[in-house]
Amino acid sequence: MGDAMVRTHRSGDVLVVEVLGPLEAATVGALRSVVIDTIDAQRPSVLTVDLRRVPFMDSIGIGTLVAINNKTRDVGGRMEVRSPSPFVHRLLQVTGLTELFGLPDLPVDAPVSGAGMILPS
Numbered sequence: 001m002g003d004a005m006v007r008t009h010r011s012g013d014v015l016v017v018e019v020l021g022p023l024e025a026a027t028v029g030a031l032r033s034v035v036i037d038t039i040d041a042q043r044p045s046v047l048t049v050d051l052r053r054v055p056f057m058d059s060i061g062i063g064t065l066v067a068i069n070n071k072t073r074d075v076g077g078r079m080e081v082r083s084p085s086p087f088v089h090r091l092l093q094v095t096g097l098t099e100l101f102g103l104p105d106l107p108v109d110a111p112v113s114g115a116g117m118i119l120p121s
Contacts, residue, residue: 006031008038015044020053023061032064036071043075049101052083062095069100 005020017035021027039047049068054061065081072079080102084092092098093105 006034008035010042010044013045014048015039015042015046016048016050018050018053022056023051023054023064024056024058025060028060028064032067035068039068039071039075039077043077044072045077047072047077047079049079049081050083051081051085051088054088055085057088057091062091062097065101066097 007018007020009016015038019031023031047068049065069079081092084103086106089103089106092101092103098105
């Protein structure tokens with residue numbers, strides 16, 4: 001699928017982490033260590049993880065988000081997820097993590113992928 005990259009910047013007390021690319025077994029190791037090290041160094045009161053450029057996430061990616069959330073809580077902060085793709089949002093909803101990450105649930109009939117495609121019969 002490709003490599004996930006990460007960009008971080010501060011906005012006041014908020015540390016913003018932008019994830020660029022898929023969150024899957026092949027990509028999360030480096031991402032996880034960079035984000036954990038940044039949390040240790042900067043101890044943000046709020047960590048915002050921007051997922052708008054994450055087209056795909058698997059269970060390893062979900063586990064990484066949970067680990068990052070736990071680390072943020074360990075330093076006295078809170079984590080929120082922003083702008084996930086419909087696929088990633090639905091995955092977080094199905095796993096029961098939307099509330100933990102500060103996301104609303106998607107409507108049941110919200111398109112996730114392939115919306116509007118007409119398949120030949």
